[in-house]
Amino acid sequence: MALLDVRGITKRFGALKAVDGVTFQVSPGQICGFIGPNGAGKTTTMRVCSTLELPDEGDVLIDGLSVLGEPREARKRIGFMPDSYGAYANTTIHEYLDFFARAYGLQGAARRTTLARVIEFTSLGDLTEKYIDALSKGMKQRLCLAKTLLHDPPVMILDEPAAGLDPRARVELRELVKALAQLGKAILVSSHILTELSEMCSSVVVIERGQLKGGGTVADVVRSVNRATTLFLRALAGAEACERRLLETPHVLNVRREHEGVVFEFDGDLNAQAELFAQLAASGLQPVELALRDTNLEDIFLSLTEGKLQ
Amino acid sequence: MNAVAARSLDDRLNPILVKEVRQALRGRYFRALFWLTLGVATLVGLSIVANSVRSPGAQVLGREFFMVMFGCLSAAVHAFTPFSAFLSTSAEWDENTHDLLVLSNLRPRQIVYGKLCSALVQALLYYSTFGPFLVFAFLLNGVDLAALGAILFVSMASCASLTLLGVALASLSAAKAPRVVLMALFGIGLVMFWGMSLGMSSGVVYSPQMLREPEALVMLAGTVVSILLAGAFFAAIAVARLSHEEENRSSGLRVLSVAIVISALAFGAWMSWGHSAPDFAWGLQVAALFPLAVAWLFFLTEPEPLGRHVRLHVSRNPLLAALSAPFLPGGGRGALLMLLHMLLAAFGALACMAFGPVDPVRRSAAFFGLLGVYAYAWIYMGIPAGAASFFVRSLRGRVVTRMGIVFLLPVVMLGPLLVGLVLGISGLSDPLHPFNPATALGALMDSREMTKLVELALAALTLLSLALNAPRMIQGVREVLAASAERRAKPVERS
Numbered sequence: 001m002a003l004l005d006v007r008g009i010t011k012r013f014g015a016l017k018a019v020d021g022v023t024f025q026v027s028p029g030q031i032c033g034f035i036g037p038n039g040a041g042k043t044t045t046m047r048v049c050s051t052l053e054l055p056d057e058g059d060v061l062i063d064g065l066s067v068l069g070e071p072r073e074a075r076k077r078i079g080f081m082p083d084s085y086g087a088y089a090n091t092t093i094h095e096y097l098d099f100f101a102r103a104y105g106l107q108g109a110a111r112r113t114t115l116a117r118v119i120e121f122t123s124l125g126d127l128t129e130k131y132i133d134a135l136s137k138g139m140k141q142r143l144c145l146a147k148t149l150l151h152d153p154p155v156m157i158l159d160e161p162a163a164g165l166d167p168r169a170r171v172e173l174r175e176l177v178k179a180l181a182q183l184g185k186a187i188l189v190s191s192h193i194l195t196e197l198s199e200m201c202s203s204v205v206v207i208e209r210g211q212l213k214g215g216g217t218v219a220d221v222v223r224s225v226n227r228a229t230t231l232f233l234r235a236l237a238g239a240e241a242c243e244r245r246l247l248e249t250p251h252v253l254n255v256r257r258e259h260e261g262v263v264f265e266f267d268g269d270l271n272a273q274a275e276l277f278a279q280l281a282a283s284g285l286q287p288v289e290l291a292l293r294d295t296n297l298e299d300i301f302l303s304l305t306e307g308k309l310q
Numbered sequence: 311m312n313a314v315a316a317r318s319l320d321d322r323l324n325p326i327l328v329k330e331v332r333q334a335l336r337g338r339y340f341r342a343l344f345w346l347t348l349g350v351a352t353l354v355g356l357s358i359v360a361n362s363v364r365s366p367g368a369q370v371l372g373r374e375f376f377m378v379m380f381g382c383l384s385a386a387v388h389a390f391t392p393f394s395a396f397l398s399t400s401a402e403w404d405e406n407t408h409d410l411l412v413l414s415n416l417r418p419r420q421i422v423y424g425k426l427c428s429a430l431v432q433a434l435l436y437y438s439t440f441g442p443f444l445v446f447a448f449l450l451n452g453v454d455l456a457a458l459g460a461i462l463f464v465s466m467a468s469c470a471s472l473t474l475l476g477v478a479l480a481s482l483s484a485a486k487a488p489r490v491v492l493m494a495l496f497g498i499g500l501v502m503f504w505g506m507s508l509g510m511s512s513g514v515v516y517s518p519q520m521l522r523e524p525e526a527l528v529m530l531a532g533t534v535v536s537i538l539l540a541g542a543f544f545a546a547i548a549v550a551r552l553s554h555e556e557e558n559r560s561s562g563l564r565v566l567s568v569a570i571v572i573s574a575l576a577f578g579a580w581m582s583w584g585h586s587a588p589d590f591a592w593g594l595q596v597a598a599l600f601p602l603a604v605a606w607l608f609f610l611t612e613p614e615p616l617g618r619h620v621r622l623h624v625s626r627n628p629l630l631a632a633l634s635a636p637f638l639p640g641g642g643r644g645a646l647l648m649l650l651h652m653l654l655a656a657f658g659a660l661a662c663m664a665f666g667p668v669d670p671v672r673r674s675a676a677f678f679g680l681l682g683v684y685a686y687a688w689i690y691m692g693i694p695a696g697a698a699s700f701f702v703r704s705l706r707g708r709v710v711t712r713m714g715i716v717f718l719l720p721v722v723m724l725g726p727l728l729v730g731l732v733l734g735i736s737g738l739s740d741p742l743h744p745f746n747p748a749t750a751l752g753a754l755m756d757s758r759e760m761t762k763l764v765e766l767a768l769a770a771l772t773l774l775s776l777a778l779n780a781p782r783m784i785q786g787v788r789e790v791l792a793a794s795a796e797r798r799a800k801p802v803e804r805s
């Protein structure tokens with residue numbers, strides 16, 4: 001069963017439909033990327049999932065609990081990391097985490113061990129006595145993640161966690177998120193840094209102007225966007241021979257030379273693709289490399305969205 | 311053993327309290343003001359003592375010394391502390407931490423309670439610092455122990471209520487600009503309160519025989535109870551505002567508003583039967599109108615439809631659902647609640663006075679006078695709110711309607727007066743012109759007959775207001791019954 005089950009939610013702000021009938025699921029252990037241009041409704045969707053806004057229509061089930069009917073129970077199972085979050089003045093990292101641990105109702109030894117656990121997990125150990133105001137962006141991001149993990153929620157909703165981080169911090173964040181998914185959590189993560197998402201997500205959901213534009217595993221979405229798969233072929237027979245041969249093959253489009261091989265698009269189904277591979281192997285071309293050219297999320301993003309702002 | 315007890319106490323403390331006390335004691339605001347107050351108190355106190363060596367007069371010395379110390383203490387607990395509660399609540403919006411508090415499942419009342427407690431901890435620090443000075447003032451002679459006790463008692467209650475007012479004001483708006491305005495107003499109000507508290511306490515200190523009068527204890531109890539009730543009212547506002555936007559923000563306040571009417575009735579009954587002062591019965595109902603009017607302003611202008619979240623919690627039992635209707639959010643149901651208040655207040659006051667030593671003419675004058683004051687509320691709030699009920703769905707519509715009603719009152723009270731003065735119409739140039747609600751009150755107080763025409767107009771306009779609001783009142787109950795039926799139709803969900 002999906003831990004996060006978004007069922008046709010709609011959210012209006014006055015006349016504006018910020019989210020319009022969005023439906024998707026995230027299962028345990030899955031990292032789902034949530035992409036869309038500015039103002040697409042990502043933050044609004046995430047806030048609805050986290051009970052911070054109630055949907056005008058539809059519902060969200062968190063581990064089977066409705067955010068409408070049982071928001072307090074649902075909240076115990078959600079870890080939401082907002083895109084902008086608060087820091088209290090005159091408070092150290094330890095005090096900040098201690099405050100939220102108390103707010104989550106953790107008591108005595110349980111609170112102390114939990115604090116130690118999240119501080120270790122996010123490598124904040126040496127900084128616990130630092131004041132929050134004095135932290136760098138990356139440190140704050142870790143602190144916020146630590147805060148989100150305090151009550152060990154099975155569903156995690158991260159709104160642009162990588163924004164403003166340097167490359168090293170981003171890699172570290174990615175590893176942390178992957179580790180969390182391995183613990184069986186369902187994770188929804190939005191980001192503008194698409195390469196970031198494509199490296200860690202098992203599935204993606206694309207949204208534009210409040211409406212779902214596509215979703216599924218990365219491969220599914222790639223296939224749905226590019227009816228044609230992009231392939232790269234290199235053979236001992238040479239680029240020219242490859243080109244000639246391919247131009248006679250059905251379903252092949254846009255053949256062009258690149259490095260010592262050819263890049264071409266193929267718009268047949270999987271059976272046709274298998275047949276093509278067999279034919280190429282049987283032909284006298286002596287292929288040494290036949291590879292799928294990665295369509296990354298950047299391409300999906302650009303081809304699914306129209307770039308219109310709302 | 312002790313360590314275990316301390317740990318379990320530590321676990322039970324309100325998280326907000328722990329956080330706020332840490333923040334406050336570390337922050338510049340508290341430290342600077344603490345030393346400032348203490349410094350000023352010491353300096354002025356010393357100079358008074360030094361002066362008195364030249365012109366002895368022990369009685370005056372003790373009182374003067376007390377007033378200086380209390381002045382500093384009062385500034386701290388009635389101005390600085392409530393203001394810091396305002397700032398800390400305000401910061402929850404500015405720093406986006408309010409969402410984090412909601413996510414952490416802290417209940418709004420825990421947040422308000424934590425803010426109150428941390429303010430009280432700060433106040434306690436001030437009280438214990440100034441304690442020795444106050445004892446010293448007592449030893450200097452001239453300050454009555456009863457007076458000292460009464461002043462401190464009232465000042466502590468006021469500190470709590472002002473803190474809650476600060477939290478309530480800061481929670482009114484998540485947007486920054488209105489909060490800055492509120493902050494300025496609150497600051498001015500606190501300074502005024504400080505002056506008032508100095509005036510009142512010097513009255514008590516310089517004429518302590520006041521406290522020996524038979525009514526003194528009742529008055530003192532009445533004062534403290536009304537201060538605390540006001541505090542509870544502010545707390546309910548803050549809890550409502552800090553609740554989640556779509557959640558039911560209204561019911562708590564609605565229940566409390568009825569509690570205000572009932573406690574005023576109880577106090578009135580006690581005064582009427584126990585102390586032969588039947589006028590309290592209606593006088594307190596008139597006083598209760600001030601907080602009630604503030605509450606009605608919001609209740610009457612709430613958007614009509616029940617929120618999805620509230621619908622899921624309407625009672626399955628149709629009778630209970632119908633009875634709960636006036637307490638659920640929505641403008642029509644707000645009008646229903648106002649009707650309930652009116653009937654409760656008028657008939658309750660009548661019942662309280664029925665057994666007191668009061669002649670029947672005065673009794674019926676009080677009854678109709680009270681209805682008369684309510685009639686003004688129906689006219690000035692019920693008519694515009696009823697007319698604007700389609701307009702209040704959007705936030706902007708609500709703000710405009712509420713502001714409109716707030717500005718209507720001074721216009722109808724002062725406008726005719728100005729017109730009357732300029733045009734020389736004698737009926738209007740009297741401040742008690744027929745557009746002024748105090749007219750009904752005036753008629754009530756001196757059992758004066760209002761002119762028949764005004765009475766008729768009042769009755770007609772009240773009926774108009776009721777007629778204007780009737781459709782949404784009926785619709786309001788219907789909607790609750792429909793929600794109840796909807797819940798009955800669905801199978802019981804797992805708990």
Ligand SMILES: Nc1ncnc2c1ncn2[C@@H]1O[C@H](COP(=O)(O)OP(=O)(O)OP(=O)(O)O)[C@@H](O)[C@H]1O
Nearest residue numbers: 013016018036037038039040041042043044045310
């Ligand atoms: N509280 C609000 N009141 C009114 N409109 C809002 C509110 N919150 C969001 N919106 C509008 O809803 C739309 C969706 O906003 P949202 O913040 O969900 O987008 P987003 O996908 O998170 O964008 P970004 O990538 O810039 O963070 C926008 O047009 C925004 O202006």
Ligand SMILES: [Mg+2]
Nearest residue numbers: 042043044083
């Ligand atoms: Mg966003």
